[in-house]
Amino acid sequence: MTVLPLIDAFKGDLVAIRHDLHAHPEIGFEEKRTSGVVAAKLEEWGVTVHRGIGGTGVVGIIEGKRPGRRIGLRADMDALPMDELSNLPYRSTIPGRFHGCGHDGHTTMLLGAARYLAETRDFAGTAVLIFQPAEEGLGGARAMLADKLFERFPCDEIYGLHNSPDLEPGQISIFPGKGMAGASFFDIKITGAGSHGAMPHRSRDPIVVATHLAAALQSIVSRNTDPTKSAVLSITQIHSGSAYNVVPEEAALAGTIRFFDDAVGEMVRTRLRKIAAGAALSFEVEIDVDIRDIFSVLDNHPAETGYFTEAATDIVGAGNVLTEPRPTMGSEDFADMLQAVPGAYCWVGHAGTVPLHNPSFVLDDGILPIGASLLARIVERRLGAA
Template identity: 65%
Template sequence: MPVLPKIAEYADELTAIRRDFHQHPEIGFEEVRTSGIVAEKLKGWGIEVHTGLARTGVVGVLKGKGEGSKTVGLRADMDALPMDEQTNLPYASKNPGRFHGCGHDSHTTMLLGAARYLAETRDFSGTAVFIFQPAEEGLGGARTMLKDGLFDKFPCDEIYGMHNNPLAEPNKVGVKPGAAMAGASFFDITINGVGSHGAMPHHSKDPIVIASALVQSLQSIVSRNVPAVDTAVLSVTQVHSGSAYNVVPDKAVISGTIRYFKDEVMELIHHRVRSLCNGMAQAYEISIDVDLRNIFDVLMNDPALSEAYLDAAREIVGAENVEETREVATGSEDFADMLKVVPGAYCTLGHKGTVPVHNPGFILDDDMLPVGSSIMARIVEKRLAS
């Protein structure tokens, strides 16, 4: 089965919707315009709509023709990145410092396409729940929806998500059963030194010297403390200090991220970060404040539901374009938080392009929209078959 015929009929409309979202990107918890459009379209298709979860989240509920009691959830994220776009597209971002550089505009659009198709056909028994989530990019949108009672108000038996992939061949669908994407923590380390004149550093306790030593020491955690058979990443991505050529500053801030695939590895790294900071503070007779925040859980795909997702994808893109992948991704995705509560699976869908996501020159291929919508719709029809 190729792209579902009904979805193919309104492929141009999906492109128009996606490009409109692209022109008007909104970052986490500010997706007021985006969520308003989503709610309006769902209502227009006769879908029961609920708003206000996690401030800007939207949930649609649709019952099929049959009387089944099972519920399947589909989820898409809506937020953009806080960065400038450099694509020169005619529909480029109109909002400075805001860019759909990760493809969430396509995720939202594909879920809308699936929702419209299912509303028009209702060829399933049970209930479909369409979850439009805000603030995926490190701001805790999934956790906030859960805190607001997402699955208490809209119980799901299983749930599915999707992400575009410009580094895969067009229409290639991949799912990694089990641990698929890394959990993540962010950290901010503030070194409270003593400032001085730049020509008299002996009067200081130089936070830049201490920060330099600490950055080097932090790099030893993965290589010397994490077991060699485990995968982990610790990256210092920001160093901030100083304001003048002739002043030794009194503070320096180091920030970065930790990625892991086991909670015990995360706990080990957190412990070592704090231990190294405590040791540096004692050695240099200063204080160091450590702020470690777990942002994403490890994304765990249910093996059986991963195969069900692949089976649905085969009917749309063909068996030759579907694979059970073996490699884990060190990127993170807060759909993992939903998968800790409800079993499900998360797939990637390839599209034309050579520029990776989170790059100012990233361009999404609109040809993927009806494909993704069809896969999402088909998994509902198959899992809620009469």
């Protein structure tokens, strides 16, 4: 493994930055302190800083020794709305807020790459450092794009990464094509008629309808989806009632749809609406369906995937770069940036043993110089020595 020597020399500073960010987590579009730390560090290192992009986003610009092409590097900054269960000395100080997906680490890695590139500037062109808010389902990438991110800060290519406790420390997984699913979220509201629990014949029971829908909607994947393609429909919430002896008037369901093919995603959404409409007619209730497009399919561009693979090989060695497809039904809004600019996304392994989004998740600090070196190295490779 060949972590860039300069980054290895200041890895202690990176650990301190991450621990500070970890102790002060902020959820999507609330990353005011986080973005302030990012901007202050960038300015300390002589990076040109632009604040407030897409809300709380930050963009840093580093010019090389000569003009040239422009390479974008992106990291997400937001935490999750959950409590942390670890006993770390730098654990979250904010109830209901926790960096349970490691975005504090991603932010720190990009800061490490920024410090290295600002000190060396051994490239011909421009590094565009994109610190994105609100990745966790709140549309941070789309907010930055709507704020004319790439019109204001053009990029010829863009690269991003994510930590993975499912890979061994020092491994990097990267492959071309579709690697993460597109996603929709849905809410279903059922309005029937309430009654005494002892007289259900006087009701139009929304709980019965809700349980029917929860089962019926599974047929979309098992009977409407081409078996050679992939889709997921998960009911993740059912809410109704507040008393033991009252049939309530309303019930609500919510969940997510995942897919790798946009046509499959549209088919699932269409069938959901039709099944809900049929249930409304059959049970004589009103059913309102709201489906929201949240994430696009993440699709790595072949050429840029090759470039990123070469950079990864420089840092961790060919034996630690995994290039076989490992698609996941998880989603990532970096996908929207990849639809605007060619680029690639990879996963970087670490020694954590607890899954992402778990209240006991711990990011291994050993990943920080690896991720920072990878991001810096792709700039050096693509923009060459000055």
